[in-house]
Amino acid sequence: GESVGLHLPTLSVQEGDNSIINCAYSNSASDYFIWYKQESGKGPQFIIDIRSNMDKRQGQRVTVLLNKTVKHLSLQIAATQPGDSAVYFCAWDTGFQKLVFGTGTRLLVSP
Amino acid sequence: DTAVSQTPKYLVTQMGNDKSIKCEQNLGHDTMYWYKQDSKKFLKIMFSYNNKELIINETVPNRFSPKSPDKAHLNLHINSLELGDSAVYFCASSQGRLTGELFFGEGSRLTVL
Numbered sequence: 001g002e003s004v005g006l007h008l009p010t011l012s013v014q015e016g017d018n019s020i021i022n023c024a025y026s027n028s029a030s031d032y033f034i035w036y037k038q039e040s041g042k043g044p045q046f047i048i049d050i051r052s053n054m055d056k057r058q059g060q061r062v063t064v065l066l067n068k069t070v071k072h073l074s075l076q077i078a079a080t081q082p083g084d085s086a087v088y089f090c091a092w093d094t095g096f097q098k099l100v101f102g103t104g105t106r107l108l109v110s111p
Numbered sequence: 112d113t114a115v116s117q118t119p120k121y122l123v124t125q126m127g128n129d130k131s132i133k134c135e136q137n138l139g140h141d142t143m144y145w146y147k148q149d150s151k152k153f154l155k156i157m158f159s160y161n162n163k164e165l166i167i168n169e170t171v172p173n174r175f176s177p178k179s180p181d182k183a184h185l186n187l188h189i190n191s192l193e194l195g196d197s198a199v200y201f202c203a204s205s206q207g208r209l210t211g212e213l214f215f216g217e218g219s220r221l222t223v224l
Contacts (some may be wrong), residue, residue: 008152019188043115043215044154044202087152098167099213101146101154 008087010106019077019109023090023102028071030092035064038087038104047075047088051064078105085109114138115216117202123222124192131188132219134202142166143176143185144203144213150152160185189221197223 007101025033031052038042050057050064050073057064063076073090087104094100115136124130136143144167145157160179161165170173189196199220201215 018130036213038152043203044213044215045215046212049212056180089154098156098159098169100156104154 002006005044008104008106010045010108013080014110014111015080015109015111017080019080019084021077021088021105021107022074023069023073023075023105024101025073025092025100027092027094027100028068030094033064033066033073034091034099035062035073036089036091036101037084038089040086047096062088078106080109082109082111115202115204115214117200117216117219119171119216119219121220121222123224125224126192126194128192129188130192130221131186132200132202132221134185134216136183136185136202136204136214138204138206138221139183140204140206140214141182142205142207143179143182144205145185145187146201146215147219148184148199148201149199157200158185162208192221192223194223197221 028052034049035047037047038044048059050063050066055066063079065074087106092100093097117134142161143195144159148154156169156172158177162182163179176188179185199218201218202216207211
């Protein structure tokens with residue numbers, strides 16, 4: 001099996017629980033933020049994004065919250081399902097045409 | 112139809128060898144990227160191209176040379192491979208020059224022995 005990701009922060013939840021994944025970003029000038037989901041053996045997939053002129057955005061079962069004062073982003077997943085098990089990344093633009101990724105969080109959902 | 116496809120998916124090679132990874136996107140996007148993901152899952156941008164023009168070169172050793180023959184293709188050639196080059200390399204594309212949603216390929220796992 002793989003040994004990758006052993007030091008990745010991990011959030012373990014039960015199926016049906018709500019999950020909250022947090023992210024601290026470093027660039028106070030960033031005005032665009034994205035959450036990605038990466039399943040094992042696959043590339044990251046877009047989940048939801050938010051611009052800096054908003055503090056909350058909702059999608060299907062997911063909500064992103066942005067607190068620019070403390071440079072904090074969170075992803076809330078409602079009624080978490082086993083299929084939500086993956087590594088989740090926040091990302092932000094640097095203002096130099098570049099998207100920077102944060103450290104991922106592994107979400108483990110138990111049936 | 113795969114939107115962003117990379118080949119090969121796995122690559123095992125000896126130190127000192129030269130290898131290439133190919134990427135193609137059929138989304139009609141203008142911008143393509145190479146990202147490197149290390150063993151701790153950290154994703155870092157290496158290069159980006161917009162309409163065949165290099166716009167980001169993120170302090171990558173010059174052993175790494177990207178080539179974009181057209182806006183649908185971005186290849187990565189690596190000379191004199193080192194152990195530290197072992198990683199998963201992801202190609203991505205986006206519409207527009209800045210950020211927006213990136214569409215990633217499935218990754219190419221490079222192992223240098």
